[in-house]
Amino acid sequence: MSNLLAQMTARAQALNIPLSVQLDLTYRCNERCVHCYLDHDDHGEMTTAEIKHLLDEMADAGVFILTLSGGEIFLRKDFFEILEHARQLMFCVKLKTNAVLIREREAQRIRDLNVESIQISIYSHRPEVHDAITLIPGSLKRSLSAIAFLKSQGLKVIIANVLMAQNAQDYPGVRALAAELDVECTLDPTITPMMDGDRSVLGLGVDREALRQVFRDPALVGDVDEFCAIASPASEDVLESTPCSAGHTTAYVSPYGDVYPCVQFPLPTGNVRQQRFLDIWQHSDQMNEVRSIRLKDLTTCTGCTHVSSCTRCPGLAYLEGNMRGPSSQDCEKSLARTGVPSANMLSKKRAVANLVQIRVLPAMAGVPA
Protein backbone atom coordinates (compact mmCIF):
# COMPACT_ATOMS: atom_id res chain seq x y z
CA MET A 1 0.00 0.00 0.00
CA SER A 2 1.36 3.43 -0.88
CA ASN A 3 1.95 5.91 1.93
CA LEU A 4 -0.81 8.14 0.66
CA LEU A 5 -3.29 5.29 0.45
CA ALA A 6 -2.30 4.22 3.97
CA GLN A 7 -2.97 7.78 5.16
CA MET A 8 -6.32 7.85 3.38
CA THR A 9 -7.22 4.48 4.88
CA ALA A 10 -6.37 5.68 8.39
CA ARG A 11 -8.47 8.76 7.80
CA ALA A 12 -11.36 6.71 6.44
CA GLN A 13 -11.20 4.47 9.51
CA ALA A 14 -11.31 7.49 11.83
CA LEU A 15 -14.34 8.80 9.90
CA ASN A 16 -16.01 5.35 9.69
CA ILE A 17 -16.04 5.35 5.89
CA PRO A 18 -16.07 2.07 3.92
CA LEU A 19 -13.21 2.92 1.60
CA SER A 20 -13.10 -0.46 -0.12
CA VAL A 21 -15.84 -2.95 -0.95
CA GLN A 22 -15.81 -6.30 -2.71
CA LEU A 23 -19.05 -6.96 -4.51
CA ASP A 24 -19.59 -10.48 -5.79
CA LEU A 25 -21.90 -10.21 -8.79
CA THR A 26 -22.64 -13.93 -8.97
CA TYR A 27 -21.63 -17.20 -7.38
CA ARG A 28 -22.17 -19.00 -10.68
CA CYS A 29 -18.93 -20.14 -12.25
CA ASN A 30 -17.63 -21.83 -15.37
CA GLU A 31 -14.89 -23.55 -13.39
CA ARG A 32 -15.22 -25.95 -10.48
CA CYS A 33 -12.06 -25.29 -8.50
CA VAL A 34 -11.55 -28.03 -5.94
CA HIS A 35 -10.88 -25.58 -3.10
CA CYS A 36 -13.67 -23.09 -3.81
CA TYR A 37 -15.77 -22.01 -0.81
CA LEU A 38 -18.88 -21.09 -2.78
CA ASP A 39 -22.16 -22.77 -3.65
CA HIS A 40 -22.42 -22.11 -7.40
CA ASP A 41 -26.20 -22.30 -7.69
CA ASP A 42 -28.09 -19.06 -8.20
CA HIS A 43 -30.30 -18.42 -5.17
CA GLY A 44 -31.67 -15.10 -6.41
CA GLU A 45 -28.92 -12.74 -7.51
CA MET A 46 -29.51 -9.02 -7.40
CA THR A 47 -30.93 -7.64 -10.65
CA THR A 48 -29.12 -5.10 -12.78
CA ALA A 49 -31.28 -2.31 -11.31
CA GLU A 50 -30.61 -3.47 -7.76
CA ILE A 51 -26.86 -3.53 -8.34
CA LYS A 52 -26.85 -0.10 -9.97
CA HIS A 53 -28.84 1.29 -7.05
CA LEU A 54 -26.39 -0.33 -4.63
CA LEU A 55 -23.47 1.24 -6.50
CA ASP A 56 -25.15 4.65 -6.17
CA GLU A 57 -25.50 4.07 -2.43
CA MET A 58 -21.90 2.92 -2.09
CA ALA A 59 -20.62 6.00 -3.94
CA ASP A 60 -22.66 8.19 -1.58
CA ALA A 61 -21.21 6.27 1.38
CA GLY A 62 -17.68 7.13 0.24
CA VAL A 63 -16.57 3.81 -1.23
CA PHE A 64 -13.57 4.43 -3.46
CA ILE A 65 -12.14 1.02 -4.33
CA LEU A 66 -14.68 -1.41 -5.77
CA THR A 67 -13.65 -4.98 -6.44
CA LEU A 68 -16.05 -6.89 -8.69
CA SER A 69 -15.71 -10.60 -8.18
CA GLY A 70 -17.63 -13.86 -8.06
CA GLY A 71 -18.12 -16.69 -9.07
CA GLU A 72 -17.21 -15.70 -12.59
CA ILE A 73 -18.21 -12.11 -13.27
CA PHE A 74 -18.37 -12.54 -17.04
CA LEU A 75 -21.23 -15.01 -16.66
CA ARG A 76 -23.47 -12.02 -15.93
CA LYS A 77 -24.92 -10.82 -19.22
CA ASP A 78 -25.16 -7.32 -17.74
CA PHE A 79 -21.53 -7.24 -16.61
CA PHE A 80 -20.45 -4.37 -18.84
CA GLU A 81 -23.57 -2.37 -18.01
CA ILE A 82 -22.68 -2.72 -14.31
CA LEU A 83 -19.04 -1.91 -14.95
CA GLU A 84 -19.92 1.17 -16.97
CA HIS A 85 -22.22 2.40 -14.22
CA ALA A 86 -19.46 1.85 -11.66
CA ARG A 87 -17.00 3.85 -13.71
CA GLN A 88 -19.48 6.65 -14.27
CA LEU A 89 -19.60 6.86 -10.48
CA MET A 90 -15.80 7.11 -10.58
CA PHE A 91 -15.03 4.04 -8.51
CA CYS A 92 -11.52 2.67 -8.71
CA VAL A 93 -12.59 -0.70 -10.14
CA LYS A 94 -10.64 -3.90 -9.75
CA LEU A 95 -11.79 -7.18 -11.28
CA LYS A 96 -11.28 -10.76 -10.16
CA THR A 97 -11.91 -13.36 -12.84
CA ASN A 98 -10.63 -16.60 -14.28
CA ALA A 99 -10.60 -14.69 -17.61
CA VAL A 100 -11.73 -17.74 -19.56
CA LEU A 101 -14.43 -15.63 -21.27
CA ILE A 102 -12.17 -12.66 -22.06
CA ARG A 103 -11.29 -12.25 -25.71
CA GLU A 104 -9.89 -9.27 -27.59
CA ARG A 105 -13.22 -7.45 -27.66
CA GLU A 106 -13.79 -7.78 -23.92
CA ALA A 107 -10.21 -6.72 -23.22
CA GLN A 108 -10.71 -3.56 -25.30
CA ARG A 109 -13.93 -2.77 -23.47
CA ILE A 110 -12.22 -3.21 -20.08
CA ARG A 111 -9.48 -0.84 -21.22
CA ASP A 112 -12.01 1.73 -22.46
CA LEU A 113 -13.66 1.71 -19.05
CA ASN A 114 -10.34 2.32 -17.30
CA VAL A 115 -10.37 -0.61 -14.92
CA GLU A 116 -7.50 -0.33 -12.44
CA SER A 117 -6.46 -3.99 -12.45
CA ILE A 118 -7.59 -7.49 -13.30
CA GLN A 119 -6.68 -10.35 -10.97
CA ILE A 120 -6.65 -13.78 -12.57
CA SER A 121 -6.22 -17.09 -10.76
CA ILE A 122 -3.45 -19.28 -12.10
CA TYR A 123 -2.65 -22.40 -10.08
CA SER A 124 0.25 -23.82 -12.05
CA HIS A 125 2.30 -23.27 -15.18
CA ARG A 126 1.52 -26.91 -16.03
CA PRO A 127 -1.86 -27.47 -17.72
CA GLU A 128 -2.28 -30.89 -16.11
CA VAL A 129 -2.01 -29.33 -12.62
CA HIS A 130 -3.97 -26.12 -13.24
CA ASP A 131 -6.77 -27.90 -15.11
CA ALA A 132 -6.98 -30.60 -12.42
CA ILE A 133 -7.72 -27.83 -9.89
CA THR A 134 -10.27 -25.93 -12.03
CA LEU A 135 -11.67 -29.28 -13.27
CA ILE A 136 -11.96 -27.70 -16.73
CA PRO A 137 -9.66 -29.10 -19.44
CA GLY A 138 -8.00 -26.33 -21.42
CA SER A 139 -8.66 -23.69 -18.74
CA LEU A 140 -4.99 -22.71 -18.27
CA LYS A 141 -4.58 -22.13 -21.99
CA ARG A 142 -7.68 -19.95 -22.12
CA SER A 143 -6.74 -17.93 -19.05
CA LEU A 144 -3.25 -17.32 -20.43
CA SER A 145 -4.66 -16.22 -23.79
CA ALA A 146 -6.84 -13.72 -21.94
CA ILE A 147 -3.85 -12.37 -20.06
CA ALA A 148 -2.15 -11.77 -23.40
CA PHE A 149 -5.24 -9.91 -24.71
CA LEU A 150 -5.41 -7.77 -21.57
CA LYS A 151 -1.71 -7.00 -21.65
CA SER A 152 -1.93 -6.03 -25.31
CA GLN A 153 -4.44 -3.37 -24.23
CA GLY A 154 -1.99 -2.00 -21.68
CA LEU A 155 -3.98 -3.25 -18.71
CA LYS A 156 -2.57 -4.14 -15.31
CA VAL A 157 -2.91 -7.86 -14.71
CA ILE A 158 -2.16 -9.66 -11.46
CA ILE A 159 -1.81 -13.42 -11.32
CA ALA A 160 -3.18 -14.82 -8.05
CA ASN A 161 -1.61 -18.15 -7.17
CA VAL A 162 -3.42 -20.01 -4.40
CA LEU A 163 -1.10 -22.56 -2.91
CA MET A 164 -2.38 -26.04 -2.11
CA ALA A 165 -0.82 -29.45 -1.62
CA GLN A 166 -1.70 -30.18 -5.24
CA ASN A 167 0.37 -27.29 -6.66
CA ALA A 168 2.81 -26.58 -3.83
CA GLN A 169 5.88 -27.20 -5.95
CA ASP A 170 4.69 -25.12 -8.89
CA TYR A 171 4.78 -21.58 -7.58
CA PRO A 172 8.28 -20.88 -8.99
CA GLY A 173 6.91 -21.93 -12.39
CA VAL A 174 3.92 -19.60 -12.01
CA ARG A 175 6.23 -16.75 -11.01
CA ALA A 176 8.42 -17.43 -14.03
CA LEU A 177 5.32 -17.41 -16.20
CA ALA A 178 4.24 -14.09 -14.67
CA ALA A 179 7.68 -12.61 -15.35
CA GLU A 180 7.50 -13.82 -18.94
CA LEU A 181 4.05 -12.24 -19.33
CA ASP A 182 5.22 -9.08 -17.55
CA VAL A 183 2.47 -9.22 -14.93
CA GLU A 184 2.46 -9.13 -11.14
CA CYS A 185 2.08 -12.34 -9.17
CA THR A 186 0.74 -12.93 -5.67
CA LEU A 187 0.94 -16.13 -3.64
CA ASP A 188 -1.61 -17.09 -1.01
CA PRO A 189 -1.50 -20.29 1.04
CA THR A 190 -4.90 -19.62 2.65
CA ILE A 191 -7.79 -21.95 1.97
CA THR A 192 -11.15 -20.59 3.07
CA PRO A 193 -13.80 -22.87 4.58
CA MET A 194 -17.11 -23.07 2.71
CA MET A 195 -19.50 -20.18 3.38
CA ASP A 196 -21.77 -22.63 5.21
CA GLY A 197 -18.94 -23.53 7.60
CA ASP A 198 -17.95 -26.84 5.96
CA ARG A 199 -14.23 -27.15 6.63
CA SER A 200 -13.50 -30.20 4.48
CA VAL A 201 -11.72 -28.13 1.82
CA LEU A 202 -9.05 -27.19 4.37
CA GLY A 203 -7.53 -30.64 3.83
CA LEU A 204 -6.36 -29.39 0.43
CA GLY A 205 -4.00 -26.88 1.99
CA VAL A 206 -0.22 -27.11 2.02
CA ASP A 207 1.43 -28.95 4.89
CA ARG A 208 3.65 -27.35 7.51
CA GLU A 209 6.90 -28.30 5.78
CA ALA A 210 5.83 -26.85 2.42
CA LEU A 211 4.76 -23.67 4.18
CA ARG A 212 8.11 -23.52 5.97
CA GLN A 213 9.91 -23.74 2.63
CA VAL A 214 7.77 -21.00 1.11
CA PHE A 215 8.54 -18.67 4.00
CA ARG A 216 12.25 -19.31 3.52
CA ASP A 217 12.31 -18.52 -0.18
CA PRO A 218 14.14 -15.20 -0.58
CA ALA A 219 12.49 -14.69 -3.96
CA LEU A 220 9.19 -14.40 -2.10
CA VAL A 221 10.01 -12.88 1.27
CA GLY A 222 13.23 -10.94 0.69
CA ASP A 223 15.36 -11.03 3.81
CA VAL A 224 14.54 -14.47 5.24
CA ASP A 225 16.05 -13.79 8.68
CA GLU A 226 14.04 -10.62 9.06
CA PHE A 227 10.84 -12.21 7.73
CA CYS A 228 11.14 -15.26 9.97
CA ALA A 229 12.24 -13.41 13.11
CA ILE A 230 10.10 -13.65 16.22
CA ALA A 231 8.42 -10.33 16.85
CA SER A 232 9.21 -8.13 19.83
CA PRO A 233 6.66 -8.27 22.64
CA ALA A 234 3.53 -6.34 21.75
CA SER A 235 3.48 -2.73 22.91
CA GLU A 236 0.41 -1.07 24.41
CA ASP A 237 -0.17 0.67 21.08
CA VAL A 238 -0.19 -2.64 19.23
CA LEU A 239 -2.61 -4.16 21.73
CA GLU A 240 -4.91 -1.16 21.29
CA SER A 241 -4.92 -1.57 17.51
CA THR A 242 -7.58 -3.26 15.41
CA PRO A 243 -6.99 -6.73 13.95
CA CYS A 244 -7.57 -5.89 10.26
CA SER A 245 -9.56 -3.60 7.99
CA ALA A 246 -12.68 -5.82 7.88
CA GLY A 247 -15.63 -3.75 9.08
CA HIS A 248 -13.37 -0.74 9.62
CA THR A 249 -12.69 0.40 6.07
CA THR A 250 -13.71 -2.66 4.06
CA ALA A 251 -16.91 -4.59 3.49
CA TYR A 252 -18.22 -7.36 1.29
CA VAL A 253 -21.57 -7.69 -0.46
CA SER A 254 -22.81 -11.04 -1.78
CA PRO A 255 -24.78 -11.47 -5.04
CA TYR A 256 -27.91 -11.70 -2.85
CA GLY A 257 -27.30 -8.36 -1.16
CA ASP A 258 -25.97 -9.71 2.12
CA VAL A 259 -23.38 -7.43 3.70
CA TYR A 260 -20.45 -8.89 5.62
CA PRO A 261 -17.31 -7.28 7.08
CA CYS A 262 -15.17 -9.13 4.50
CA VAL A 263 -15.47 -11.87 1.90
CA GLN A 264 -13.66 -14.15 4.33
CA PHE A 265 -15.79 -13.07 7.30
CA PRO A 266 -19.36 -14.26 6.64
CA LEU A 267 -20.94 -12.63 9.67
CA PRO A 268 -24.38 -11.43 8.51
CA THR A 269 -24.80 -7.71 9.22
CA GLY A 270 -27.74 -6.80 6.99
CA ASN A 271 -29.11 -6.97 3.45
CA VAL A 272 -29.18 -4.11 0.98
CA ARG A 273 -32.55 -5.27 -0.32
CA GLN A 274 -34.00 -4.30 3.05
CA GLN A 275 -31.75 -1.49 4.25
CA ARG A 276 -29.52 1.18 2.81
CA PHE A 277 -25.90 0.12 2.54
CA LEU A 278 -24.78 3.06 4.69
CA ASP A 279 -27.30 2.24 7.43
CA ILE A 280 -25.96 -1.31 7.63
CA TRP A 281 -22.39 -0.03 7.64
CA GLN A 282 -22.99 2.55 10.34
CA HIS A 283 -25.65 0.97 12.55
CA SER A 284 -25.51 -2.82 12.32
CA ASP A 285 -24.88 -4.28 15.79
CA GLN A 286 -22.69 -6.98 14.25
CA MET A 287 -20.59 -4.49 12.30
CA ASN A 288 -20.15 -2.40 15.43
CA GLU A 289 -19.19 -5.48 17.43
CA VAL A 290 -16.46 -6.29 14.89
CA ARG A 291 -15.31 -2.68 15.10
CA SER A 292 -15.07 -2.79 18.88
CA ILE A 293 -12.47 -5.57 18.96
CA ARG A 294 -8.86 -4.67 19.72
CA LEU A 295 -5.89 -7.03 19.85
CA LYS A 296 -6.00 -6.80 23.66
CA ASP A 297 -9.51 -8.34 23.57
CA LEU A 298 -8.60 -11.63 21.89
CA THR A 299 -9.28 -14.73 23.93
CA THR A 300 -6.07 -16.65 23.31
CA CYS A 301 -4.00 -14.48 20.99
CA THR A 302 -3.49 -11.41 23.20
CA GLY A 303 -0.82 -13.21 25.21
CA CYS A 304 0.69 -15.07 22.22
CA THR A 305 4.31 -14.51 21.20
CA HIS A 306 3.12 -13.76 17.67
CA VAL A 307 0.34 -11.28 18.44
CA SER A 308 2.09 -8.28 16.89
CA SER A 309 3.27 -10.05 13.73
CA CYS A 310 0.55 -12.65 13.15
CA THR A 311 -1.57 -12.59 10.01
CA ARG A 312 -4.56 -13.69 12.13
CA CYS A 313 -7.75 -13.36 10.10
CA PRO A 314 -10.77 -12.57 12.29
CA GLY A 315 -13.01 -14.03 9.58
CA LEU A 316 -11.26 -17.38 9.69
CA ALA A 317 -11.44 -17.20 13.50
CA TYR A 318 -15.18 -16.55 13.19
CA LEU A 319 -15.48 -19.58 10.92
CA GLU A 320 -13.77 -21.59 13.67
CA GLY A 321 -16.46 -20.43 16.06
CA ASN A 322 -15.19 -17.24 17.72
CA MET A 323 -14.31 -13.94 16.04
CA ARG A 324 -12.16 -13.09 19.07
CA GLY A 325 -10.44 -16.46 18.97
CA PRO A 326 -7.44 -17.74 17.07
CA SER A 327 -7.36 -18.70 13.41
CA SER A 328 -5.59 -22.06 13.24
CA GLN A 329 -4.39 -21.47 9.67
CA ASP A 330 -2.62 -18.33 10.81
CA CYS A 331 -1.16 -20.16 13.82
CA GLU A 332 0.29 -22.64 11.31
CA LYS A 333 1.76 -19.76 9.32
CA SER A 334 3.37 -18.22 12.42
CA LEU A 335 4.84 -21.59 13.38
CA ALA A 336 6.11 -22.28 9.86
CA ARG A 337 7.63 -18.82 9.71
CA THR A 338 9.34 -18.68 13.12
CA GLY A 339 9.47 -22.27 14.39
CA VAL A 340 7.65 -21.18 17.54
CA PRO A 341 4.18 -22.62 18.25
CA SER A 342 1.38 -20.17 18.95
CA ALA A 343 -0.43 -19.84 22.28
CA ASN A 344 -3.40 -21.55 20.63
CA MET A 345 -1.26 -24.53 19.57
CA LEU A 346 0.28 -24.82 23.03
CA SER A 347 -3.10 -24.72 24.76
CA LYS A 348 -4.46 -27.40 22.42
CA LYS A 349 -1.41 -29.54 23.12
CA ARG A 350 -1.98 -29.18 26.86
CA ALA A 351 -5.64 -30.08 26.42
CA VAL A 352 -4.71 -33.22 24.49
CA ALA A 353 -2.09 -34.12 27.11
CA ASN A 354 -4.73 -33.75 29.82
CA LEU A 355 -7.10 -36.02 27.90
CA VAL A 356 -4.64 -38.91 27.77
CA GLN A 357 -3.35 -38.53 31.30
CA ILE A 358 -3.63 -41.73 33.37
CA ARG A 359 -3.46 -41.47 37.09
CA VAL A 360 -3.60 -44.27 39.58
CA LEU A 361 -6.65 -43.82 41.76
CA PRO A 362 -5.89 -43.88 45.51
CA ALA A 363 -8.26 -46.78 46.06
CA MET A 364 -6.35 -48.82 43.49
CA ALA A 365 -2.94 -48.12 44.96
CA GLY A 366 -1.41 -51.05 46.71
CA VAL A 367 -3.90 -53.55 45.24
CA PRO A 368 -1.96 -56.68 44.41
CA ALA A 369 -1.80 -57.59 40.77
Place this chain on the structure above:
Amino acid sequence: MSQMYVARNPRVAARSLDGEMMIMSGRDSTLFTLNKTATIIWQAADGTTPLDEIVERKICLEFEVDHDAALEDAEALARELAGHEILQISEEPIVARKPNFGELR
Protein backbone atom coordinates in the same frame (compact mmCIF):
# COMPACT_ATOMS: atom_id res chain seq x y z
CA MET B 1 -4.85 31.53 -23.06
CA SER B 2 -7.83 33.93 -23.22
CA GLN B 3 -10.37 31.71 -21.53
CA MET B 4 -9.72 28.39 -19.82
CA TYR B 5 -12.27 25.60 -19.64
CA VAL B 6 -11.64 22.67 -17.32
CA ALA B 7 -13.18 19.20 -17.23
CA ARG B 8 -12.63 16.23 -14.96
CA ASN B 9 -10.84 13.48 -16.85
CA PRO B 10 -13.31 10.56 -17.04
CA ARG B 11 -10.42 8.09 -16.98
CA VAL B 12 -9.63 8.75 -13.31
CA ALA B 13 -11.17 7.23 -10.21
CA ALA B 14 -12.19 9.77 -7.61
CA ARG B 15 -14.01 10.12 -4.32
CA SER B 16 -14.40 12.84 -1.75
CA LEU B 17 -13.08 11.98 1.71
CA ASP B 18 -14.13 14.52 4.30
CA GLY B 19 -14.31 17.29 1.69
CA GLU B 20 -11.00 16.47 0.01
CA MET B 21 -10.78 14.53 -3.25
CA MET B 22 -8.82 11.32 -3.58
CA ILE B 23 -8.00 10.86 -7.24
CA MET B 24 -6.32 7.90 -8.88
CA SER B 25 -4.69 8.55 -12.21
CA GLY B 26 -6.04 6.49 -15.08
CA ARG B 27 -2.58 6.55 -16.62
CA ASP B 28 -0.52 4.84 -13.94
CA SER B 29 -2.73 4.43 -10.84
CA THR B 30 -0.84 7.14 -8.97
CA LEU B 31 -2.94 8.46 -6.10
CA PHE B 32 -3.38 12.19 -5.49
CA THR B 33 -5.30 14.16 -2.92
CA LEU B 34 -6.60 17.67 -3.40
CA ASN B 35 -7.05 20.20 -0.62
CA LYS B 36 -10.46 21.74 -0.06
CA THR B 37 -9.95 24.66 -2.48
CA ALA B 38 -8.59 22.45 -5.25
CA THR B 39 -11.46 20.04 -4.59
CA ILE B 40 -13.99 22.82 -5.17
CA ILE B 41 -12.41 23.60 -8.53
CA TRP B 42 -12.20 19.94 -9.50
CA GLN B 43 -15.83 19.31 -8.60
CA ALA B 44 -16.96 22.37 -10.56
CA ALA B 45 -14.91 21.39 -13.62
CA ASP B 46 -17.82 20.48 -15.89
CA GLY B 47 -16.09 21.42 -19.14
CA THR B 48 -18.54 24.20 -19.96
CA THR B 49 -18.11 26.70 -17.13
CA PRO B 50 -15.03 28.89 -17.67
CA LEU B 51 -12.46 28.66 -14.89
CA ASP B 52 -12.79 32.40 -14.45
CA GLU B 53 -16.44 31.94 -13.53
CA ILE B 54 -15.74 28.97 -11.23
CA VAL B 55 -13.19 31.06 -9.36
CA GLU B 56 -15.56 34.01 -9.08
CA ARG B 57 -18.57 31.96 -7.93
CA LYS B 58 -16.98 29.22 -5.88
CA ILE B 59 -13.70 30.63 -4.56
CA CYS B 60 -13.91 34.41 -4.28
CA LEU B 61 -17.34 34.48 -2.66
CA GLU B 62 -16.55 31.60 -0.34
CA PHE B 63 -13.10 32.66 0.77
CA GLU B 64 -13.22 36.45 0.19
CA VAL B 65 -10.02 36.51 -1.88
CA ASP B 66 -8.90 38.76 -4.71
CA HIS B 67 -10.19 37.49 -8.06
CA ASP B 68 -7.04 37.98 -10.15
CA ALA B 69 -4.77 36.32 -7.60
CA ALA B 70 -7.22 33.44 -7.14
CA LEU B 71 -7.55 32.96 -10.89
CA GLU B 72 -3.79 32.89 -11.33
CA ASP B 73 -3.51 30.19 -8.66
CA ALA B 74 -6.43 28.26 -10.15
CA GLU B 75 -4.88 28.31 -13.63
CA ALA B 76 -1.58 27.06 -12.25
CA LEU B 77 -3.42 24.29 -10.42
CA ALA B 78 -5.40 23.37 -13.54
CA ARG B 79 -2.21 23.12 -15.61
CA GLU B 80 -0.56 20.96 -12.97
CA LEU B 81 -3.55 18.63 -12.75
CA ALA B 82 -3.70 18.49 -16.55
CA GLY B 83 -0.05 17.43 -16.51
CA HIS B 84 -1.08 14.45 -14.37
CA GLU B 85 -4.03 13.79 -16.73
CA ILE B 86 -6.46 14.33 -13.89
CA LEU B 87 -8.05 17.37 -15.48
CA GLN B 88 -8.57 18.38 -19.10
CA ILE B 89 -8.01 22.01 -20.07
CA SER B 90 -8.97 23.81 -23.23
CA GLU B 91 -9.65 27.26 -24.67
CA GLU B 92 -12.99 25.91 -25.91
CA PRO B 93 -15.79 24.28 -23.90
CA ILE B 94 -15.07 20.57 -23.42
CA VAL B 95 -18.00 18.45 -24.47
CA ALA B 96 -18.12 15.08 -22.73
CA ARG B 97 -18.07 12.25 -25.21
CA LYS B 98 -20.87 9.73 -24.82
CA PRO B 99 -19.26 6.51 -23.62
CA ASN B 100 -19.07 3.86 -26.30
CA PHE B 101 -21.49 1.35 -24.85
CA GLY B 102 -23.29 -1.01 -27.11
CA GLU B 103 -22.37 -4.29 -28.59
CA LEU B 104 -21.16 -5.98 -25.44
CA ARG B 105 -24.13 -4.94 -23.37
